[in-house]
Amino acid sequence: MATAGPSGASSSAVPLAPASPPALSPEALPGAADAGPTFLGLSLSSNPYFSAGFGLMLFGSALAVGRRGASSVAGLAQRRLLVSLEIASKDRAHPWLLAWLGAQAQAQASNPALRKEGLRALAGLSGEQEAMVQPTRIWSHELAVETSFKPKSEQAAQGGDQRGEARFSLVPGPGTHWFRYKGNWMRLQRERNAKVVDLTTGAPWETITLTTLRSSRALFPQLLSEARALAERSVEGKTVIYTAWGAEWRPFGKPRRARDVQSVVLKEGVGERIEQDVRAFKARGDWYRQRGIPYRRGYLLHGAPGSGKSSFITALAGALDQGICLLNLSERGLTDSKLTHLLAHLPDSSLLLLEDIDAAFHGRSAPASEDGFVPGVTFSGLLNALDGVASAESRVVFMTTNHVERLDPALIRPGRVDLALELGDADGHQVRELLRRFYGPQQASRDASRVEEKAPIEHSHALSDAELSRLGDQLATAVEQETARRRTLLGLDASGRPPLAALGARTNAHPPAAQGGVSMAELQGLFIRFPEAPEEAIRVFKEESEIAREQAAAMMAAQRAEQGQAGQ
Numbered sequence: 116m117a118t119a120g121p122s123g124a125s126s127s128a129v130p131l132a133p134a135s136p137p138a139l140s141p142e143a144l145p146g147a148a149d150a151g152p153t154f155l156g157l158s159l160s161s162n163p164y165f166s167a168g169f170g171l172m173l174f175g176s177a178l179a180v181g182r183r184g185a186s187s188v189a190g191l192a193q194r195r196l197l198v199s200l201e202i203a204s205k206d207r208a209h210p211w212l213l214a215w216l217g218a219q220a221q222a223q224a225s226n227p228a229l230r231k232e233g234l235r236a237l238a239g240l241s242g243e244q245e246a247m248v249q250p251t252r253i254w255s256h257e258l259a260v261e262t263s264f265k266p267k268s269e270q271a272a273q274g275g276d277q278r279g280e281a282r283f284s285l286v287p288g289p290g291t292h293w294f295r296y297k298g299n300w301m302r303l304q305r306e307r308n309a310k311v312v313d314l315t316t317g318a319p320w321e322t323i324t325l326t327t328l329r330s331s332r333a334l335f336p337q338l339l340s341e342a343r344a345l346a347e348r349s350v351e352g353k354t355v356i357y358t359a360w361g362a363e364w365r366p367f368g369k370p371r372r373a374r375d376v377q378s379v380v381l382k383e384g385v386g387e388r389i390e391q392d393v394r395a396f397k398a399r400g401d402w403y404r405q406r407g408i409p410y411r412r413g414y415l416l417h418g419a420p421g422s423g424k425s426s427f428i429t430a431l432a433g434a435l436d437q438g439i440c441l442l443n444l445s446e447r448g449l450t451d452s453k454l455t456h457l458l459a460h461l462p463d464s465s466l467l468l469l470e471d472i473d474a475a476f477h478g479r480s481a482p483a484s485e486d487g488f489v490p491g492v493t494f495s496g497l498l499n500a501l502d503g504v505a506s507a508e509s510r511v512v513f514m515t516t517n518h519v520e521r522l523d524p525a526l527i528r529p530g531r532v533d534l535a536l537e538l539g540d541a542d543g544h545q546v547r548e549l550l551r552r553f554y555g556p557q558q559a560s561r562d563a564s565r566v567e568e569k570a571p572i573e574h575s576h577a578l579s580d581a582e583l584s585r586l587g588d589q590l591a592t593a594v595e596q597e598t599a600r601r602r603t604l605l606g607l608d609a610s611g612r613p614p615l616a617a618l619g620a621r622t623n624a625h626p627p628a629a630q631g632g633v634s635m636a637e638l639q640g641l642f643i644r645f646p647e648a649p650e651e652a653i654r655v656f657k658e659e660s661e662i663a664r665e666q667a668a669a670m671m672a673a674q675r676a677e678q679g680q681a682g683q
Contacts, residue, residue: 198329204321205363208339212323213286214349215342216303217261219251219294220286249297249341257290257305289321296334302326354429355438357462362453364440364462373433378552379426380635383544385536389414390431392534393511397435400509410508413501413531417519418538419611421634424515427538428468437511438465444475444492451496458500459507466511472526473516494523502531520627540611540632546594547587549635553642554578554586554649578649590653597660598632604667605631 202209261284292303304324311320327334353370376390396412403410416424432439440461444454461467469475476494500506514532516522527535541549555578578586602611611629645652 196329197326198332199324199326200335202323202325208342209321209323211339211342211346214346215338216253217284217286218345219253220255221284222250223252224285251294251296253287253292253294253303255287255290255292257288257292258285259288260284261286296327296338299327299331299334301334301338351436354433355462355465357438357440357465359440359442359446359449359453359457361448362456364457364460367441373436374426374430376427376430376434379423379430380545380548380552381423381427381538382542385538386427386431389427389534389536390434393431393435396511409502409506409530411502411506411510411512413512413514413533415514415516415519415527415532415535416538417516417535418628419540419630419632419634420517421636422538422540423635424538425468425470428466428513428515432466435466436464438462440465440467442467442469444469444472444497448491450491451493451500454492454496455500455503455506458510461507461510466513469512469514471516472514473518473521476523494526498525498531501526517628537628539629540598541594541635541638543591543595545635546591546638547584549638549642550587550590550649551583553646555583586649586653590656593653593657593660594633594638597656597663600660600664600667601633602631607631 202212263282263284265280265282287303287305289305289307292305294301294303302325304326306322306324308320308322325335325338350370352373354373355370356367357364358367376386379386393412393414400410416427418424429439431437442454442457443449458467475492475497501512519527519535519537526532598611599609602609606613607630608614611631612627641652641656642649645655
C-alpha cells in the first residue's frame with residue numbers, strides 16, 4: 116500500500132538485506148594471542164631423550180664431516196709430501212733389506228750406543244763398504260726371532276760336549292717400524308698376506324713398504340745400495356749355491372767357505388789351464404761383442420768317479436768369486452720353456468753346473484723313472500737352451516759325466532762344449548802333490564797356529580823335503596801297482612780303457628774315460644784317517660792292496676774251478 120511522504124509524493128517500499136559480519140583475522144579471534152605450541156611440539160620439547168639424541172646426531176654429523184675433511188686433507192698432504200716404496204718378497208732387494216734390518220737389530224742389541232765398531236764387528240766391514248753402512252737405531256714393537264747355532268770349539272768337543280750354542284736374534288717382524296736414516300725419518304711396514312703363498316716355498320707373500328718425505332726420496336736408492344753392500348760383504352770369500360725353484364733361482368742353504376783351488380789336485384797343468392781359460396773369457400766380453408760372437412763358454416769335465424770333477428768346479432767358483440747354479444734336468448715340473456728361462460736369468464756372477472749329464476738322456480730321449488715319470492725336458496730343448504736362438508749370453512756352463520762315450524755328439528760339439536778335459540785316476544804327480552799338501556811344511560805351519568789357539572791333543576810337525584820326496588815315491592809306486600792290478604782284473608788295458616775290439620764301431624769323438632785305478636778321493640780318505648802319520652797311511656794302503664790282491668786271486672781260482680767242473 117502506497118503512503119504519502121511529507122512532500123506528498125508517494126514511493127514503494129523495498130525490503131533491506133541483513134548486513135554480513137566483518138572478516139576476522141586469527142589475531143582477532145578470542146584467545147588467539149594466548150594459544151601455545153601444539154601437543155606434538157610440547158611432547159618433543161619436553162622429552163629429554165629426544166633433545167639429547169638430536170644433539171648427538173648433530174655432533175656426530177659434524178664429527179663425520181670433520182673426519183672426512185681431515186682424512187681428505189691428510190690424504191692430500193700424504194700424496195703431496197710423502198713418497199712410498201714397495202718391495203715385494205720376489206724382488207732381489209727384499210732379502211738384502213731383511214739382512215740389513217737383522218744386522219742393525221743385532222748391532223743395536225750388542226751395542227746400544229750404536230757405535231760404528233759394533234756394526235763393523237758384526238758384519239766384518241772394512242774400507243769403502245764400512246763407510247757406506249750407517250748404524251741406524253730402529254724403533255720396533257713387533258719383533259721376530261732368528262735362531263742360529265754356533266758349533267762348539269774343538270776343545271769342548273773333545274770333552275764330550277757336542278751340542279752347539281744357540282743364538283737368538285730379535286729382528287723387526289711384521290708390523291710398523293720407525294728409524295732415522297741419514298737424519299731423515301722413515302717408516303717401514305712389513306706385511307704378510309696369509310691368503311697368498313709362494314707356491315715354490317710355501318712361505319706367505321710378504322711386502323716391505325718404506326715411506327719418507329718426498330724431498331728425501333733420493334735416500335731409497337742409497338738405502339738399497341747399502342743393504343746390497345752389506346749382503347754382499349756377508350758372503351765375501353764364500354760360495355753361494357743356487358737351485359731352481361720353479362722358474363727362478365734361489366740360494367740353497369747358507370753360503371759355504373770358499374775352497375782353495377790348489378786343494379783339488381788334478382793332473383799336472385789341467386787345473387791351471389781351466390782357470391786361465393775362464394778368466395780370459397770373463398775379461399774378453401767386448402772382444403766377443405765386437406766380432407758378433409755369442410758370449411758364452413762351455414766346459415766338459417769327464418772321468419772316473421772320485422777324480423775331482425765337482426770338487427774342482429766348486430773350488431774354481433770360489434777362486435773366481437762366483438756362485439754355482441745347480442740344475443737337475445730330471446726335476447719334476449721342469450720343461451723346455453722353464454729351462455730356457457732359467458738359463459736366460461742366471462744370477463749375477465755365477466757358473467751353471469749340469470752334473471752327470473749322461474744320466475739325463477739315453478741317446479736323445481729322457482729315461483723314465485721307476486714310477487713311470489718322464490722328465491719334461493727334451494734333448495732338443497736342452498740343445499736350444501745351450502746354443503739356440505733364445506739362449507742367453509754372458510754365461511759359463513760346466514757339464515760333468517762319468518761316461519763321455521754315452522753323450523750325443525750334438526751335445527758336445529764346439530760351440531756347446533768349447534773345452535773338454537779328462538780328470539782320470541791318480542797318477543804319480545797327483546799322489547806326490549796330495550801327500551805334500553797334507554803333510555808338507557805349509558800345512559804343518561797352519562796346524563801349529565791352530566795348536567797354539569785351541570791346544571788340541573796332537574801336535575803337527577813338518578816333514579823335510581827329502582822325507583816328503585821319499586814317502587811320495589813310495590806311495591806313487593804302490594798306487595801305480597795297485598792301479599795296474601785292478602785294471603788287469605777288469606779286463607782293461609794299461610790306460611784303463613777297454614781293448615779296441617770291445618769298443619766296436621763308435622761315432623763319438625771321445626773315447627771312454629780311463630777307469631779302474633786308484634782315485635784321488637780314495638787317497639784323500641786315506642790321509643784323513645791318518646792326519647799325523649804319513650808312514651802309517653802308506654803301510655795301511657799297501658796292506659789293504661795286498662789283501663785285495665789275495666781275495667781277487669782266490670775268487671779267480673774259484674771261478675776256474677767251477678768252470679772245470681762244468682766242463683766235466
